[in-house]
Amino acid sequence: MGGNKHIVLLNDTVVTLLAGMGFKNKVYSGYIGFILGTGTNTCYIEKNSSVTKNKDLDPAKTQIINTESGGFARGHRGKLDVAFDKSTANPGVNPFEKMISGAYLGPLFRDIIRKACKDGLFSKPTAAQLTAINDLSTKDMNEFMLYPYGGSTLAEICRQGSETDTLTMYLLADRTTERAAKFTAINLSSMAIKSGQGTDPSKPICIVAEGTTFYHMKTLKSRVEFYLKQYLENKKGIFTDIICVDNATLVGAAIAGLTN
DSSP states (O other): OOSOOOOOOOOHHHHHHHHHHTOTTSOOSEEEEEEESSSEEEEEEEEGGGOTTOTTSOTTSEEEEEOOGGGOOOSOOOHHHHHHHHHSSSTTSOTTHHHHSHHHHHHHHHHHHHHHHHTTOSOHHHHHHHHTOOOOOHHHHHHHHHOTTSSSHHHHHHHTSOTTHHHHHHHHHHHHHHHHHHHHHHHHHHHHHHHTOOOSTTSOEEEEEEOHHHHHSTTHHHHHHHHIIIIIITTTOOOEEEEOOTTHHHHHHHHHHHHO
């Protein structure tokens, strides 16, 4: 094969951020790339002058920092989180991801249900069937929240028990989703604060979000936006705008190829 070739190696989260730069209908002061689907990750734009480990960078310029935020480990974990982590194929790896992402929310919720059964929160007939469930996906959990009296596995099991079983199941699923939304808002807030941008409401930080869990999990996106408004905007004076770019991977890759 002849000729010189130029290769640009890209992370999918970085590509997502770059896709937002092609969105020309609004002026933004900064960009954050965020994925919450099967897994999760975040990236943001940092001043080179703040990257003290590399002395060869032009301090007048910026670069994208891929944080691999799924591996964050400072968020508070309860006993069930720790036990669930130990039961996974990669214990100790990506603890933050295991509390909010699509690959883990369903299985974690299964363990929450089992503990609730053990503590007597469900009627005995319902508890017996719930305890026997081995596989529970995030899709199963979300389907129940969308249609708590529909035909999903969890809905059918609860319907055969006492009148309060469905409500108990819903509250457990709702609180698990609420926590995921809070953690997501904390993650995005940290990126926004670190970027040093977004203080002008007419030029907010553009959060380019991708992932089925973020967009399809019942009320997750709206709750994230609520907590960003409550904390980041009202308390920190930092403004953000969450957008979804069609074909973000393709758009971002094209931008990377044309600018490098």
